[in-house]
Amino acid sequence: MSRIQRDAGILVLVAILLGVCAYFAFPLSKTNLGLDLQGGLAVLLQAPEGTEDADIDSALDIIQKRVNKLGVAEPEIQRQGDDKISVQLPGIDNPEEALEIIGKTAVLEFHEVSDFGTAYRTEAEALAAAGVTSELELDALEGYHNILHWTVEGGNISDQWYHVTKEPQLTGAMLQDAQTGFDQYNNPKVDMQFKDEGADIFGDITTRMADTSAITGVDQRLAIVLDGEVSSAPRVLEPIEGGNAEITGKFTMDEARNLALVLQTGALPVELTAASKNTVGATLGKAALNQALIAGAIGLLLIMVFMIAYYRLLGVVASIALIVYSIIFIGILNMIGVTMTLPGIAGMVLTLGMAVDANVLIFARMRDEVAAGKTVGAATSAGFRKAFRAVFDCNMTTIITAIILFWAATGGVKGFALTLGIGVALSFLTAVLVTRSMLSLLSGWRPFRNLRLLGLRVPKTNALSMDEGSRS
């Protein structure tokens, strides 16, 4: 009696778990899909060697802010190892543009243009004007200038080089905010507001430059430099108070908006390069998902057909356990918020086969027991008891490899390791616990005493030994 109670209790608990998991598992569209299944961008950003830990953390923070402003639904931004940041943006329409925004260093600097705003046509010319032949030599000159490049796009595109002050007079760190706007020709531009301190400095600089311009009669230019390239170099004709500045030039509306976005979130403390990059089109992802789901469903079906064909009623019980397993598995993955990827689905499909393995092992033992003349009930408990050690050891080795794989792998393969590990551990529970409780509860029912129906009928040669066994 107590045994029936125990088995019934186990099944009730499993049913409750199944209900909870089904709530999380269905509809299937609830599952977080990786970018390989719904399209999107995955990029691994690498910091230069010797980057401080704190800088990586702050870069992570800034990238997080930028992604939030992009409005991506389920972004995944993680630090990976010592010097990498993994960014995954599933479901975005324009992966290239997103990468542009995320990876932009966005160091904004304001430099005064020296030499009365003289523009040189080539870099060599600019270097020669400073009396050196290479940038290295220029750097070595105490307190001298930097040479910056400006692609001017007005009428004819032309490259110009400027001498500017070595240290920036003002940087993006002093910015309060930035937004897009339109200039007098209705071209997009970026408006910036400085914090109080920055506003004062900007006021001082522009006052001084405007004065110089008024005295000398030569235009004074302030170069607005973004990531080492001159963005624009407006003439300063009068002092600008109040801390407002603008960047005008060759922007499209999108570019202006993206620039405003990166300026709002601040500059990355280090320049990040893409160590690996992966973009997937939305349709392609959907096709991959369908293929994987079809393969999984067919795989599940084939296994059930095979099990029922070979083990009859036992196969039915194993198939029920397999379905219970699948639902609980998906439910748990959703609960802990695992993002499903293509390799992850492969791992899942593989665990279907392995989940059945525990049952095959147990049923094989049960056949032995029945062949040795035991009743179905006794064979069931003995079969489970004897198979347990092998089932346990088998699953442990797979779990061990899954853990190692999870630790060593990156990206999608990590997902595979995760589903494989969780799946094998879970299938161990369902294949042993659920089938055992079901079988022991059902063992009183007539069909479950029929060896033929159970798929435990032993071939003739064995029946002989059985008969003789009962005689003695």
Add this chain to the structure above:
Amino acid sequence: MIRVIPFMRYKWWFLISLGLVTLFAVIAIFIIGLDFGIDFKGGVRMQVGLEQEATVNDVRTLVTGLGVQDPVVQSVSGTSGTNSFMITAKEMTEAQQDEIEAELNSRYGVAEGSTMSEEVGGSFGKETTNRAFIAIAIAVVAIIGYITLRFEFKFAIPAIVALVHDVGLTLGIYAASNRLVTTATVAAILTIIGYSVHDTIVVFDRMRENATFMKKETYSQMADVSIAQTMVRSINTTISTLLPLLAILIFGGPTLKDFALALTIGVITGTYSSFFVATPLAVLWKEREPRYRKRLVAAGAAGDVSVDAGAATVGTGANAASKQAGKKAANGAQGSQQAVQPRASQKPKKGKTSSSKRPVAKNGAKRTNR
């Protein structure tokens, strides 16, 4: 009740032939070499789905015309059926990718949302390679540790040798058929490692169990019985694992297929290597132990043929016996022991002195068989 095939009589055959197979596979790996994908070497890979028909040659000419060096163009099944192409190159700038897409679009029409691109930096690829090797090494050590803990060291090494055979053969087939090795392949190989050992453990588990009450038989006989007892299960498990893999091979997309192929090879080799590599090796090693050596000598004196026949019956008896240990202990007289004894009569003491409840029970059961 189970037909015991005397596999262990041919253990050297299995070991030498499968050893040669493995050797060929390894030679193939070294001579032909493995084609490592961009995951390891660095490079760019892009996939484009076209609306109109195009051949691999068309696409290759177009890509080369745009200045991409040595592109590899493959036809893959994507959103637009077979009209999807994978273009892989060591270097392909973003501008070139855009140009290729634009050019393909103007000629064949690029299906909306059907593009994919992947770029891996060279140094990152090296890191991936190192990690893969480290992961495999750690997995092997962990498995040796686990088997030694749960079984014994003399089981751990044969299990690993079987593993070498499985992985070697899988990689050998990859080398011989010029298939691309990707991170998915590495993941598959790590899974093969887990699976192969999984299968070996099932046999070893039986050997561990049978060794406790088959006190007379030689280790080879005991191993044959264990194989006979686990063979059906292994075949069934292999089928149930192969079925979903087969589904992936037929219905899955390109990435999944890659995965499934390596796994399919590994699952098949993993199954037979447990019987024909791991078990013979374990037997060879175990039979060097004095107690099994003695049984071997004893059995040898009685002649091989009768030994094998005997093993079959004994296996059955022992099996049945253990199950009926409780019930039939009272019946225990001299049964099967007797039946085997003539062959092993030189050392009857061993069995008797160590005989506890189980051998007694076995006798009883054996009698029921006669």
